Amino acid sequence: MIAIKKLSQLKVSRLIKKMFPMVLLSAAVCAHAQVGVDPDDYFYTLVESWENRGLLREVPPLRPYPMASIQNILQNVIKRGNERDVELAVEYWQKLTGRGWHVAARTEGDVVFPVSDAGGDSSFDFDPEDNVMLSLNPSVEGDALLYKDWISMSYRLGLAVRSQESDAYFLPLYVNSPHDARQDAATLGPLYGYIDMNDVLSIGRSDLFLQAGIYRSGYGPFRDAGLALNDSTYHSANLSVSVVKEKWSYVQQYSAIGATHSNDGSGLSPGKFLAFHAFEYKFLPNLSLSYYETIVYGNRFDLSYLLPVPYMAAQGIGGNADNLQMGLLLKFRPYNGLLLAADIFVDDIDVNKLVKDFSLKSKNRIAMQLGASFTPENLVLSKMEVRFAAVLPYTYSHWEYASTGGYAGTAGMSAQMYNYQDYTNNGVPMGSPLPPNSLGFFTSVELTPLKNFRLKLGASIVSHGNVAESLSDDEAMRYLLSDDGVYATDGSIFMHSMFADPARDVHDGGTHVASAWDDMNFLNQSHKLLLLQATVDADYTFPSFRFGTLSLNAGYTFEYIGNKPKDVRFANLYPGGRVAGTGDGPYTIDGVGSYTKEEVLVFFRDKWEKNLMNVITNYLRIGMSFTF
Numbered sequence: 001m002i003a004i005k006k007l008s009q010l011k012v013s014r015l016i017k018k019m020f021p022m023v024l025l026s027a028a029v030c031a032h033a034q035v036g037v038d039p040d041d042y043f044y045t046l047v048e049s050w051e052n053r054g055l056l057r058e059v060p061p062l063r064p065y066p067m068a069s070i071q072n073i074l075q076n077v078i079k080r081g082n083e084r085d086v087e088l089a090v091e092y093w094q095k096l097t098g099r100g101w102h103v104a105a106r107t108e109g110d111v112v113f114p115v116s117d118a119g120g121d122s123s124f125d126f127d128p129e130d131n132v133m134l135s136l137n138p139s140v141e142g143d144a145l146l147y148k149d150w151i152s153m154s155y156r157l158g159l160a161v162r163s164q165e166s167d168a169y170f171l172p173l174y175v176n177s178p179h180d181a182r183q184d185a186a187t188l189g190p191l192y193g194y195i196d197m198n199d200v201l202s203i204g205r206s207d208l209f210l211q212a213g214i215y216r217s218g219y220g221p222f223r224d225a226g227l228a229l230n231d232s233t234y235h236s237a238n239l240s241v242s243v244v245k246e247k248w249s250y251v252q253q254y255s256a257i258g259a260t261h262s263n264d265g266s267g268l269s270p271g272k273f274l275a276f277h278a279f280e281y282k283f284l285p286n287l288s289l290s291y292y293e294t295i296v297y298g299n300r301f302d303l304s305y306l307l308p309v310p311y312m313a314a315q316g317i318g319g320n321a322d323n324l325q326m327g328l329l330l331k332f333r334p335y336n337g338l339l340l341a342a343d344i345f346v347d348d349i350d351v352n353k354l355v356k357d358f359s360l361k362s363k364n365r366i367a368m369q370l371g372a373s374f375t376p377e378n379l380v381l382s383k384m385e386v387r388f389a390a391v392l393p394y395t396y397s398h399w400e401y402a403s404t405g406g407y408a409g410t411a412g413m414s415a416q417m418y419n420y421q422d423y424t425n426n427g428v429p430m431g432s433p434l435p436p437n438s439l440g441f442f443t444s445v446e447l448t449p450l451k452n453f454r455l456k457l458g459a460s461i462v463s464h465g466n467v468a469e470s471l472s473d474d475e476a477m478r479y480l481l482s483d484d485g486v487y488a489t490d491g492s493i494f495m496h497s498m499f500a501d502p503a504r505d506v507h508d509g510g511t512h513v514a515s516a517w518d519d520m521n522f523l524n525q526s527h528k529l530l531l532l533q534a535t536v537d538a539d540y541t542f543p544s545f546r547f548g549t550l551s552l553n554a555g556y557t558f559e560y561i562g563n564k565p566k567d568v569r570f571a572n573l574y575p576g577g578r579v580a581g582t583g584d585g586p587y588t589i590d591g592v593g594s595y596t597k598e599e600v601l602v603f604f605r606d607k608w609e610k611n612l613m614n615v616i617t618n619y620l621r622i623g624m625s626f627t628f
């Protein structure tokens with residue numbers, strides 16, 4: 001090893017390329033940055049580039065990968081890549097060899113500078129106690145082969161200690177937290193401490209393996225933007241099986257997730273599950289089509305969702321009461337380095353109206369995205385990505401009927417009941433980060449201007465409408481006359497398309513929100529939210545020395561939001577629990593007054609509109625990590 005270190009980087013590459021089979025057999029593998037448990041590790045950016053350029057033919061459909069697959073990927077790149085590819089793969093391999101554990105300490109400072117414009121009066125509101133967050137994230141982490149080359153473990157056992165109870169305020173809109181730290185904080189003086197851990201055990205070879213553990217998982221060609229499984233969403237307890245062949249692949253994953261209150265995503269209850277499977281067939285080396293399904297359900301264990309059978313057929317055995325989605329993913333690489341992809345995720349579709357009237361103006365719950373990724377053989381430009389994404393109204397949302405209390409067995413709903421059907425885990429969307437009734441354009445460029453220095457530039461434009469603005473007057477009054485906390489009318493994933501009907505049996509269902517079932521209402525609202533974001537992220541890793549590796553990182557995001565609710569307490573357009581009355585009125589608001597139906601509706605619409613404001617926010621992040 002002493003002699004090898006004295007050779008030039010190119011000589012090392014050539015030497016390892018020749019001796020790589022022996023290296024695989026003799027090296028004890030350890031991932032420096034827990035590659036096998038973190039789908040957002042930089043390794044997966046390299047895999048995108050290598051796959052797009054034709055260096056890899058068999059890549060697992062789900063992220064993260066087991067160590068057997070990571071070995072296979074590095075071996076293929078070293079055999080088929082150019083000098084730069086080989087150098088990167090060898091450098092990564094050298095980082096992965098060594099002991100099976102590392103101690104890491106990461107610290108970060110986040111600052112938010114908000115500027116609001118309410119009614120034309122600009123204001124700058126900055127308070128260090130509220131607008132600054134300091135955090136420390138110590139951990140023990142690594143990847144290791146436990147038995148020969150077919151049993152491996154990847155883990156990150158850490159803590160998230162920060163000066164704010166929640167980090168949500170320090171995240172740009174529609175961006176998920178990088179930490180799995182949301183519940184049950186320990187108070188340490190002025191600090192809040194959370195367990196922040198992930199681990200996965202993998203058994204098998206690179207073409208057939210099983211994974212089990214608690215970790216984040218991602219599916220699809222665009223990381224952190226998957227319509228079915230998003231790499232950046234909250235972690236879950238997963239059990240998966242993957243088969244990866246040259247012409248086809250199949251993956252099935254069963255996940256235990258957290259149920260939250262039906263109207264706002266608060267609270268937490270166990271017993272909610274997500275099942276996912278996908279089959280991909282490669283018609284050509286550069287052309288493939290995937291069919292995938294997901295199903296969300298709870299309050300029972302169902303063996304049928306562990307079987308490799310269509311979920312559409314499996315749910316029919318129990319009455320078609322679970323939340324089923326299906327999707328198609330098309331990937332085409334017209335030439336090396338360029339990926340074109342189209343993904344469509346169908347929550348519900350009105351087939352009758354589509355076939356008979358050739359119309360989409362009905363209960364079509366669909367998410368879709370079309371994008372391109374360019375990863376050239378360039379020392380500076382690593383990746384360029386462009387995406388269009390759309391999420392139609394009520395997609396991902398789903399109603400739940402009360403299973404306990406006075407409404408049990410009926411199509412009734414109550415405040416503080418848990419939702420085992422919507423597409424969330426711990427209140428965090430599991431698919432697209434965009435809420436229903438949104439259209440977005442995203443672009444990013446990743447650069448490597450210097451060795452070990454990475455720079456990412458990004459921009460996005462999003463339009464979102466609160467579909468409650470499209471409700472009829474009668475529907476709006478039904479929401480207003482309901483009990484507090486039963487429904488959401490904020491246009492989020494928690495706003496579903498059904499009314500409670502306790503007079504009916506749970507199997508017969510409640511009453512449809514007619515405007516949600518008869519019309520699409522895609523972005524036809526009067527007050528649409530407009531989001532503009534521009535982001536710069538930089539990361540530099542110093543050369544490793546005897547005691548470890550030091551990295552510095554920084555990020556800045558400019559964000560403009562037009563028509564953002566100033567106070568989240570008034571984000572619901574038609575809140576329940578405040579209006580009383582019957583028939584044509586008169587009605588009271590908060591127990592006082594005498595109002596007609598029209599006056600009640602004008603009151604709440606005006607109050608909601610006055611709560612909208614334009615906001616400019618600057619997010620600054622500076623961090624440092626040391627691993628030894």
